[in-house]
Amino acid sequence: xxxxxxxxxxxxxxxxxxxxxxxxxxxxxxxxxxxxxxxxxxxxxxxxxxxxxxxxxxxxxxxxxxxxxxxxxxxxxxxxxxxxxxxxxxxxxxxxxxxxxxxxxxxxxxxxxxxxxxxxxxxxxxxxxxxxxxxxxxxxxxxxxxxxxxxxxxxxxxxxxxxxxxxxxxxxxxxxxxxxxxxxxxxxxxxxxxxxxxxxxxxxxxxxxxxxxxxxxxxxxxxxxxxxxxxxxxxxxxxxxxxxxxxxxxxxxxxxxxxxxxxxxxxxxxxxxxxxxxxxxxxxxxxxxxxxxxxxxxxxxxxxxxxxxxxxxxxxxxxxxxxxxxxxxxxxxxxxxxxxxxxxxxxxxxxxxx
Numbered sequence: 001x002x003x004x005x006x007x008x009x010x011x012x013x014x015x016x017x018x019x020x021x022x023x024x025x026x027x028x029x030x031x032x033x034x035x036x037x038x039x040x041x042x043x044x045x046x047x048x049x050x051x052x053x054x055x056x057x058x059x060x061x062x063x064x065x066x067x068x069x070x071x072x073x074x075x076x077x078x079x080x081x082x083x084x085x086x087x088x089x090x091x092x093x094x095x096x097x098x099x100x101x102x103x104x105x106x107x108x109x110x111x112x113x114x115x116x117x118x119x120x121x122x123x124x125x126x127x128x129x130x131x132x133x134x135x136x137x138x139x140x141x142x143x144x145x146x147x148x149x150x151x152x153x154x155x156x157x158x159x160x161x162x163x164x165x166x167x168x169x170x171x172x173x174x175x176x177x178x179x180x181x182x183x184x185x186x187x188x189x190x191x192x193x194x195x196x197x198x199x200x201x202x203x204x205x206x207x208x209x210x211x212x213x214x215x216x217x218x219x220x221x222x223x224x225x226x227x228x229x230x231x232x233x234x235x236x237x238x239x240x241x242x243x244x245x246x247x248x249x250x251x252x253x254x255x256x257x258x259x260x261x262x263x264x265x266x267x268x269x270x271x272x273x274x275x276x277x278x279x280x281x282x283x284x285x286x287x288x289x290x291x292x293x294x295x296x297x298x299x300x301x302x303x304x305x306x307x308x309x310x311x312x313x314x315x316x317x318x319x320x321x322x323x324x325x326x327x328x329x330x331x332x333x334x335x336x337x338x339x340x341x342x343x344x345x346x347x348x349x350x351x352x353x354x
Contacts, residue, residue, distance in 0.1 A: 010145050012129045012138045030132055031155040032148045035096035036116065039063055043115045043154055046137060048130060050119030052077070057088060057109035059116065068093065070107060077108065085110055095122065113161035228341040234299040238274035239292065241348050248279055248287070249350050255289040256349060265354045271346030274353065291347045 030046040041059065054077075070089025077085040087106040095103050095118075103122055123130070126139040135150035244252065259265040273296055279287045317323055337345065346353050 010140055012140065012145055029155050029158060030130065030135060030137070030150050031114070031158055032137065032150055033154075034116070034118075034148070037063065037065070037093045041115050042151065043113070043158055045114040045117045045158070046123070046128075046130060047117050047119055048123060050117050051121075053103060053105045053119050053122050054117040055091070055105035055107050056112045056115055056117075057107060060088075060091070060107045065091070065093075073106065075106065077106070113158040225336050225338055226341075227338045228296075228344055229301060229303075230296075230299045230344065231301060236272045236344075237295040238271070239276050239295065239348070242276040244279070244350070251279060251287050252277055252289055252349050253351055256351060256354065260354075268343060268346050268353055270343070271353055272343040273346060275345075275347045277347055277349055291345070293345070296344065 031042075032044050032046060033040060033042045034044045035041070052075075068091060070091050073087055073090045075087055077087065085108050087108045089107050090104055091107060092104045103125065105116070122128075128137050128139045130137050135152065136147055138145050138147045140146070256265070260267075275296065276292045278290045278292050280290055282288055
């Protein structure tokens with residue numbers, strides 16, 4: 001039998017009388033039985049979200065098609081969670097759903113509760129119309145409409161099998177055993193986790209002076225250097241020193257000492273511009289020391305540029321196996337400033353000018 005041409009295809013429709021399966025309506029997977037070559041294959045999963053047709057390795061081995069060699073393929077399959085699967089190869093043979101067109105299946109060696117996944121290539125070849133509400137598929141054939149009813153018992157068995165395999169895999173990974181199963185070995189290599197010597201956790205404030213100094217000394221200022229772009233027609237402004245209460249002066253002195261120890265700042269004489277410090281409360285109840293550069297900013301020409309949109313940033317992470325959420329401590333203090341601009345970013349405290 002041949003597939004009915006699209007322009008002569010009969011009307012395909014579903015009605016309420018066709019709800020004759022157990023448990024219908026429901027949300028079970030659409031699992032049917034199909035004739036593959038000369039084998040009646042159960043557990044055939046209809047998946048309109050799959051971009052390829054898949055034959056799982058155990059089902060292929062049971063068919064004993066040794067006289068039909070597999071074609072080599074350079075294709076990678078990506079799962080729902082981003083895992084990568086390398087197919088064993090590709091094979092072409094007829095699948096019978098009222099007709100028998102020659103279809104290509106990727107043979108993959110991964111554990112699965114199903115034998116076959118029929119994706120969009122096969123569904124389009126058969127011009128299949130899917131109704132998960134009726135748990136049935138229909139397709140045009142010469143002289144009428146063909147259909148395949150879902151096997152609810154097999155669907156429930158597949159669901160239970162998938163749950164069992166998932167629990168088994170979690171237990172194996174938790175116990176540190178090799179990730180193997182009846183249907184084969186997961187071909188996706190997993191990085192080996194090596195036990196590291198425990199280290200003492202240091203407060204973020206200590207990391208500024210302990211960890212950052214060696215790295216900053218190795219940075220070549222000729223590669224990473226920031227230059228201030230100021231309007232030379234604007235006269236420099238020296239702000240009058242702002243006075244703080246003793247408890248806040250102590251906080252400012254502590255922050256300045258950290259920056260001096262890390263060699264982020266140095267004491268300076270005869271500054272061109274002079275700004276005051278500002279203490280801003282943090283949500284944690286502590287204080288953040290900032291510099292009031294509003295006068296300096298007024299002398300800096302504005303550079304307008306387009307910021308990336310959040311959806312573009314999210315899309316750029318697609319396919320990445322690792323996503324770092326690290327936040328650099330005192331990150332603005334890690335950008336080297338050109339020596340000629342040091343006197344322009346000076347600030348004053350009760351201990352001096354820096």
